[in-house]
Amino acid sequence: MNTSINELRKKNIQTLIKKFVSVKNNQAIEIQSVPILNYTDFYTTVVDIIKSNDTFHCVNYYAYPQKNNLQCIIAIADDETKNILLLSHIIENAKKKKLESITQSIEAMHIFEREIAENFGIYFENHPWLKPIRYPHNREDTSQNIYNYPFYEIEGSQLHQIGVGPIHAGVIEPGHFRFTCHGETVHHLEIQLGWQHRGIETLFLQKTKLFQRNTLAENIAGDTSIGHSVVFCSVIEALNGSPIPQKLELERTIAMELERIAMHTADLANLSIGIAYQLSASVYAALRTPIINFLQSWCGNRFGKSLIRANGTFHPFSLILAENILKLLHNYEKKFDQMSQKLFSLPSAILRLKGIGNVTKTQAQQIGAVGMVARSCGIIRDIRASHPSMAYVYNPYFTSITTTGDVFSRALLRRMEIKKSIRYIQSLIHLWKQNNETIPSPILDEQLSLKKEHIAFSLAEGWRGEIVHSAITDSTGKIIHYKIKDPSLHNWKALEIALRELEISDFPINNKSFNLSYCGNDL
């Protein structure tokens, strides 16, 4: 009985999948081959497939403007087959159109529909929270500005609101946090972003030179320079159709994992400041220094800016660097282990971290959490394993998760991932030493010829979570649409949820435990 139900389910899923076009990560296909359904069909297909199994999740859903029409393209990651499923619908004469909201059925779609609504003035009916997300310069309704955001209000004679930001007390990026409190208890937190908007997606089209776009990609989020520039180069290489040497892939993967170690270590230092444990705050901050100084010894920049270029690099890895990083990681690990054993067994520290800022697995699934946030709630979601590119293809990465979904869970996951990344880099160095390929110089504009009327999606697991870029070319091979998704776009909602019914004094450690990107969201 059970088997036949399972088979029936599988068959259903197969029929659903056939409505999409399936591509691999970093594969370019003709834009015409993305199926166009009418909105009702699109709606039911998307809802059915995402509901059918939690191995499906939407990695991007955006509108691509063409004259009076909007082509709305959805990309759904199918973790089982390692495919990306693409589908679209067209909104004709798009001004002030109304559509039924998918968010009613799948909460995780809320942020994408809000983005389309804000950019193009499409009204999604029955969307529970159709608010602006970043106030872009080219938004449809300019009467809405960052100072008249419609905050959620709770009325009551004993309630009060606390507004924090956009400029925070520390040296961090701007964002506005509005707490609705009863005494010390936070009933609701709403995070208003957009202050960092620099018009990056517009600039990707305005600045047509490859090095300009590459530099833009490095500056999407300066703490994820390597992550975003790797994904950018993958999109360009997919559209250009020229394979890159395996050795270059290995070097990029080493850089990705180093960025992860550096930022996770910085986060553990910040969390330590949050719980006022001076010793681990200083030790972790000092431990991050040699890692970013190593990146500087590799490419001249502590954040790896200028390291990643399409089809080649200015800064090939070397044997000396390989020896240095192995030695460095050995020393790092010794100190890291001693400090972590202390921190994670110190009753006063654990007491401060445990049971605070809980996000349940169900909530994380509902908001479409990705990356670290998903994994700290027990969801196995990791592009390195589910849609591998670069060295992750032939040197598999096995994902770690923690399950409690609190601040402790997020801290512990960082500790585990740092250890894994050290082991992983060691195995990469081993592979790198066996590889005798030569690394080319970066490709120049005149050598580049992008496939015409194609679309490419690239995904990679940055230290925060999945980074997704996609580009569309026109009939001359010029990029006419560029779309960026930083993992923070989904995950900011998790911080809002984590704060509910907590004391407001728990906000700083919660914020630090997520460490989401403002500029990655605001673009």
Place this chain on the structure above:
Amino acid sequence: MIAELKLLKLQGKQYIPDITKATIPPPFKGKPIINKEPADKDLLESICPTNAIQKNPFSIDLGKCTFCGACAFYAPQKITFTNEHNMATNVRENLIITEGEENHILLNEALIRKEIRSLFGRSLKLRQICAAGDNSTELELNATENVNFDMGRFGINFVASPRHADGIVISGPLSVNMAEATQICYDAVPNPKIIILAGTDAISGGIFQESPALKREFIQKYSIDLYVPGNPPHPLTFINGILKLIRKKM
């Protein structure tokens, strides 16, 4: 207690004893040197992502440069990025490095207001404004206060409120959405006050030049006390720049 002390000992000595003499090993990209060798100047001008390279006379504007090193890669005989990290100055034009010129980037002493040195020489409190910075400059500014660089030893700190500050440090290219907040924050700082621009994005807009989402009137409206180039600026560039601004003798 014993375990903590052992842990502490294992860390060794972390601080840099003399910040003013500290160097950064190559391939750190600091102040470039352009010699008079011939080179394909059109190519160099066209590969520069931020128009920092001008042809007549051949020069690199460090206020626009992202230190990506593309020019030095394609014309190594012409351009070399040295590891000279002392690049901060109070004169915007001093950031333009021209062909054949090998001087250090200096501050114009005559332009430093008297009260800066008399009031802030031993204590300078700064309010940082991230005006659409990408978080790399912010991380480096945080690093100036860590155990390695320890900027606090000079009496220079970042503070939580503009009311407690003697000046502001702006990072990022100044977005439209942050324009009003930046102005309010600056207005809240008591007089006399200084303005420091940290990083290429703040100085010129960097790669975001010509973006319709920027509003940079603030920069044009006030005189800037210190430009700190870099993408992001290295903590040593930042600390040494401020020390030169607020102290006559180092």
